[in-house]
Amino acid sequence: MSHSLLVMKFGGTNMQDAAAIRHSASLSARSIHQGVKVVVVVSAMAGVTNALLTIADAAETGDIAAANDSLAEIRTRHMTAAAELGGRPDSATVRELRELLETLRQAIYGVYLLRELSPRSRDMIVAFGERLSAPLMSLALSQMELRAHHLTGGAAGILTDRHFGSARPLPQSAERIRDRLGGLLDAGVTPVVAGFMGETEGGAITTLGRGGTDYSATILAGALAADEVWAWKDVDGVMTADPRVIPDAQNISELSYGEVMELAYFGAKVLHPLAVTPLQESGIPLRVKSAADPDFPGTLVRAEAAMDIQHPVKAVTAIRNVSLINVTGAGVLGVPEVVASLFSAIARENITLLMVSQSSSMSNVSIAVPDADAGRAMEALRLSAADDLSYEQQTGKAVLAIVGGGMRGQKGVSARMFTALAEADTNILMISQGSSELNVSVAIENSEVDGATRAVHAAFSLGRGAE
Template sequence: MSQPQPPSRLLVMKFGGTNMQSAHAIRHSASLAGRSVREGVKVVVVVSAMAGVTNGLLHLADAAQSGDIARANDEIAALRTRHFTAAQELGAAPDSETVRELRELHETLRQAVYGVYLLRELTPRSRDLIVAFGERLSAPLMSLALEQSGLRARHLTGGEAGILTDTNFGNARPLPGTYERVGDRLSGFLSAGVTPVIAGFMGETEQGAITTLGRGGTDFSATIVGKALGADEVWAWKDVDGVMSADPRVVGDASNIGVLSYGEVMELAYFGAKVLHPLAVTPLQDSGIPLRVKSAADPDFAGTLVRSQAEEIPGRPVKAVTAIKNVSLLTVTGAGVLGVPEVIASVFTAIARENITLLMVSQSSSMSNVSLAVPSADAARALQALRAGLSSELNVEETNGVAVLAIVGSGMRGQQGVSARLFTALASEDINILMISQGSSELNISVALSGEEVDRATAAVHAAFTLSQPVGA
């Protein structure tokens, strides 16, 4: 009597821009997915745009809006050359289906950009349509690389894969029906031995309009798919060994973190760590599906495992230090602020109406002023919204050139002396603190300081908490 076969493992693998930046990189990424497929694992691949393409698309869209159609067309021509060259190097014949599809996509992009030029108007909806071409162009290249390695593959846009979102263009969120749709649409491919390749970062509304999930949203796409399919794990392939204790470009002896909780990695992502989208783990939390951040250059290294439970490390309350640069502080002052709840409500309403991210909020103990930290790119809009939405007797002051530094770790809960070590490390470098905030979850303490001093501050805090010593799994 034959023994029942164990259920096949299912992995969702996300490949970022640096792992899609050239034919060589795409071929290597395809080999990583193919290695698991040949081991009997079912794999769904989610891809980012080729490195630099998203920024290029944003620039050409802005050029079209300003009337510089020549520059926009030059950018489109450069993108066409880059993608066609990659397709050729991956083995596509000039008359192949892949080349025809790339040609059609570039023509559709050209028409969309020309429409912006004619109207001199770039709406959030049309911006999403244009910027999503990065992933729509890279997915066929990954599918081609997988097929050239002997596997069966099928590429899909995020909408075709079933990702249904709201109409918040530029920062869309999945609707409840998304997970069932994705499961229904992808399970057939997997059962037939076909590896789906999904264009990340994007979905579609119920009316079929293309939306994007925010910068870094390919991570989010991958975890949405992971939840929908009940994946064993989601693997985010990066160009680093995993989540690091600090930005290795700033702190040379930054170390890999073996294990993080969902909450810890969300705090790190929110406060500037570029390794994951801030909302990437939210689809996984209910089902407890782990996410693993792995290095494409060292695929046998375990990387960082992100799971439900934090790993408590004796003597290590803090696991990482991270920073957000290019921040502005907006401070609302005046006698009218004192103890008036309506004023505070008006402040948050004005910011929310403009869909601006608040990085930190602080109120003086006397309640005579409220300070907000916002991305500098949004500062002018936030300042205008506050001045329009508040009483004329209140003043709004702006301070630019600021950064927010945060320490993150579950071990800070109830731990004495953490704040003292942080402030002592900053004082030892003669660094002035402009603003302080601690989350009620006690997973982070964040401070605002001069942007010119943030790298020095990061290194000092990293050393103060001895984060260069590797820990974890």
Template sequence: MKRNVRVMKFGGTSVGDAQCIERSAEIIARAAQSSPVVAVVSAMGGVTNRLIEAAQRAASGEEAMACEMIASLRTQHETALQALVADPAERSATGAEIERICAHAMNLCRGTALLRELTPRTLAAISSTGELLSARLMAATLRRLGLKAQAVDATELIITDDQYEQAEPLMEETREASRRRLFALLDDGTTPVVTGFIGATATGVLTTLGRGGSDYSATILGAALDAAEIIIWTDVDGVMTADPRLVPEARTLDEISYAEAAELAYFGAKVLHPKTLRPITEAGIPVWIRNSFAPDRRGTKITSAGHRARNGVKAITAIGDVSLITVGGRGIVGAPEAVAKTFAATASARANVLLISQASSQNDICFVVPSKEAGKTLEALRRAFAPDIQHHQVEHITVDHEVAIVAAVGEGMRGTLGIAGRIFSALGREGINIIAIAQGSSEYNISFVVEASAMKKAVATIHKEFGLESAS
């Protein structure tokens, strides 16, 4: 039986206070009239960071301060509850829940303070308190709006490995547990409100899914339930043609492909962490990015195919704080090992290689890493090439700290001639020097390196060149 379920995830700002919760609840209520909805909620904005701070203070012995911080969070949620729900029975029942959840968090802080040691497992447990609370508030609000709704802890649904702070789902087990539990509720006409960010090991120990975790919860559940679509309700109108801080004329895109979303996410558009798309790519479930503060706006739809841009370029992203490293020398000529050695060194340093460009005479290999990883990368390279440097096989390993990567993204660039020419001519006209280029064989990306100081101008120049400020 195809159930036509929609998974709706509400981020921190969309459940930021009573008013936001109210607005989000209305979105759910309206949607639930037409087809079944599974809601996934983040913690109220800022709550998770405060929980982590409380845990750390507990570990350094500040038990009282830690408990006070939890108490303050309890008050915040109780206040929201007062604003959202008038019915005394509901208030009392949900209030008791809030009480219980906060008491547990306090106990964990107390235990941590007694032992002066914060284990990954305990940190995961404390930091997930916010989602436990917001799910209760949302469920109560939905009930007030007349829905049958129930908070469900994702520890019952999402089965993960035991990396407590960066857990990965075991999809088979998750699928089975989620369908059994959630379909029972849906079949009963109940709207489940699931805690985002959280999972549990097969033995029931709570885990967290890492940063971006609530989006991941939504796509994991979407895949597990064969959802019709997934809607990420956030505080922006969708994915934009560029970062509006860099390009004021930037515009929201109607539709992009999974691949484009991954490219954009990667280069800092910060809409969705790339891992988020993994669970739903195969099934081709569409994901919407929509604005819960302006629910009448269309948002951006992310699909397998995307929407083909008129001129091949759909958006521009940039990533600053990166460094260009060059390994070069006569001895590298034609040496199959030099490339292998270089990237064995970067791997051993756990450096994130963002862009590679090696060409021509093989005299030079250049690549880009985040600036904060440049030091350890250089060190690893110097260690790896020490004998070669001694024997003058390698003449230099240098780093250029003040660079940025800019990428033009769009499905179908391959088919459109002259895009590279337009990009680099426009940059040349504006006097922007290109330090390195790496266009892969991918159809949807041209990346290049410029001086950090030229990043903003480079993004704006290309945005304008391709007329991204007006709808395609």
């Protein structure tokens, strides 16, 4: 099948050092040599995004020594990679890296002096991971005799709202992207775009949320009407479960956009939860490909995925470290506006609601949120709602979800799940079925996740050789 334009995204492990970057560049080159136009979108080197967040927090608390030590490590890593990729000390790439690293150092020092880290400052700092890795990819491509030009997400045309930390693209991005990347592609130049970031109309740097490089890639693909998006990972595509928990987990050959969004939402480290949204209008397929085995087809994500009556469930996924918050109040919760005020309080705080369950008498509502957000959620709920409500919070829980379009209209799927959980002696704390009928999720104890995942995976015969 011939393509004329591909958007290729490379994750952190595929960018972690000179060898990985060179290999990723060669994967792009394979298609470019076949006459395909390629837009390359890169993540930060593995571990750099987290390191930058830690550095920014250290500076805010006044620990500038720790911040400087980590900055020195980041500097060494990028400079070493540049040298190994053939960048001479006086080359444009190395000069640019030096300037970027100096700007980053100043930004961190500014946070230290002010002892303040606003969401806007945090975005500016954390986006340096991608801004530093893009020139390295450009360098690797040029060493393969390919013309490449690297740009920030904003310079590539991604314009976003001002929701720092989880910004959303604005509609006028599409035209800007076509203007800015179209000319490069027509001139035979491969654009290398720093993923995970965009900019506001005022030019402030924003980030698209964790895993946002996938999202950058699909925003660009949607605007450029690409043939496909290839997300290169260090795995064979999307798996039926976490292979570290379930050694016989296997690759899923096809998923629908809806299924992949549910999986991402429920903690499968596959794609950013919104990554497929820019593709939906035009139906552009996305492939999750293995960098180690580029000829393996991986997982194809498209509007409608093949249905398999034998396997209504395609994957089991789990999110650990979840808090359950139970809101009770005699009769009050029957009033829709009270429930609405609870949800809008959570939404205002930008907290991810993992699941919601409401009793039929309406006298209590239970919600599941990440442990890290639980304190903020409790505070927001207390401030927002009626006085005669009581709140109790349980931490150290987990949410386990089964996902698959084949559950729609097929009886007995939930029953099979609950039987497997009962046989594994799992204590179920809360149940919720998505209205889309693509998932059923249950809240369980953190300590029971692995056993429960294994039991459910086996019950739906998802493992290798289970046919």
